[in-house]
Amino acid sequence: MIYKFIFTILIVASSLYAFDKNDLNDLLKNKSCTNCDLKDANLSGLDLRGSDLSESDLSGANLSNSNLEKSNLYGANLDGANLTNVNARLANFKQTNLSHIKGKGLVLKASFLVGAKIVDANLSQARLWKLNLTKTVIKNSNFKEAAIAMSKLDGLDLRSSNLKNTILWKSSFKNSKLTKTQCKDIMDSNDSTVDIKSAKCMP
Amino acid sequence: MKKLLLMVIIFTTTTFANNIFLVKHDYNKTLTKAKKLNKPIFLMYSTTTCPECNYMKQVVFTQKRVKTFLKQNFVTAMLDIKRDKLPKELKYIGIPTFFIISKDGRELGKLIGGMSADKFLNAFKKDK
Numbered sequence: 001m002i003y004k005f006i007f008t009i010l011i012v013a014s015s016l017y018a019f020d021k022n023d024l025n026d027l028l029k030n031k032s033c034t035n036c037d038l039k040d041a042n043l044s045g046l047d048l049r050g051s052d053l054s055e056s057d058l059s060g061a062n063l064s065n066s067n068l069e070k071s072n073l074y075g076a077n078l079d080g081a082n083l084t085n086v087n088a089r090l091a092n093f094k095q096t097n098l099s100h101i102k103g104k105g106l107v108l109k110a111s112f113l114v115g116a117k118i119v120d121a122n123l124s125q126a127r128l129w130k131l132n133l134t135k136t137v138i139k140n141s142n143f144k145e146a147a148i149a150m151s152k153l154d155g156l157d158l159r160s161s162n163l164k165n166t167i168l169w170k171s172s173f174k175n176s177k178l179t180k181t182q183c184k185d186i187m188d189s190n191d192s193t194v195d196i197k198s199a200k201c202m203p
Numbered sequence: 204m205k206k207l208l209l210m211v212i213i214f215t216t217t218t219f220a221n222n223i224f225l226v227k228h229d230y231n232k233t234l235t236k237a238k239k240l241n242k243p244i245f246l247m248y249s250t251t252t253c254p255e256c257n258y259m260k261q262v263v264f265t266q267k268r269v270k271t272f273l274k275q276n277f278v279t280a281m282l283d284i285k286r287d288k289l290p291k292e293l294k295y296i297g298i299p300t301f302f303i304i305s306k307d308g309r310e311l312g313k314l315i316g317g318m319s320a321d322k323f324l325n326a327f328k329k330d331k
């Protein structure tokens with residue numbers, strides 16, 4: 001009876017941490033943890049500038065208010081992670097899964113996003129400047145009141161995403177697919193720096 | 204001819220944006236002005252190579268309603284991160300940062316980053 005009880009306690013205790021504690025310690029100590037298990041870890045408010053988190057599982061992790069400037073998140077899985085008010089200037093998100101992220105106020109300036117996946121993500125009020133998003137998968141994401149400025153969105157199908165009141169200054173949408181409403185909103189904004197001449201405005 | 208026209212447009216845009224700032228690169232002079240005019244300070248901390256800062260200068264601060272609002276309510280000033288020291292009591296995490304400061308130098312509020320004119324005005328109307 002007592003063994004069963006102890007066994008149950010051990011199972012419950014170990015399941016409280018979805019992530020690998022050694023991996024978390026590695027990251028906190030060395031600012032580097034590649035191919036690590038940091039699922040659901042609490043990394044909120046940390047200074048992780050220049051850290052290497054490539055190929056790591058950060059799904060569901062809380063990174064809100066952390067500093068990831070110049071960090072390497074190549075191939076990392078951030079599905080469902082909380083990136084609220086994170087500074088990720090000049091960070092590498094090549095082939096990173098950014099689906100379902102909570103990214104309100106996220107700052108991505110001149111970050112590298114080739115092959116990144118942004119599906120069902122909340123990026124309202126995010127600051128996305130100087131990005132090349134042409135080889136990024138963007139679907140059903142919320143960019144309301146965000147800025148996607150000085151960026152290339154050429155060839156993307158953005159019809160399922162919310163671009164309401166988004167600053168699109170000096171961005172280009174060459175051969176992108178937009179809804180007629182999105183096209184109208186962009187034209188009504190009277191911002192002549194937005195290149196939507198060759199965008200396809202579809203019903 | 205096209206080059207000349209482009210230069211005129213750039214010069215005009217820059218001049219309009221710069222006109223909004225009553226004091227540049229001199230925080231002490233800004234405080235003196237604020238006391239004299241009995242107005243709080245609107246201070247932009249930025250630099251010339253920052254895209255978000257340039258968006259604010261070229262798009263938001265050139266709008267008449269924004270200019271009028273700022274001129275009526277604040278002593279407007281700008282400091283450049285590359286050449287001016289920010290007073291110790293003012294904290295920032297990135298540029299552009301827009302501080303609202305009392306005439307005796309206390310920070311009353313701040314906004315960070317580029318934003319639309321509507322958002323800018325709404326936020327400052329709330330914070331003022």
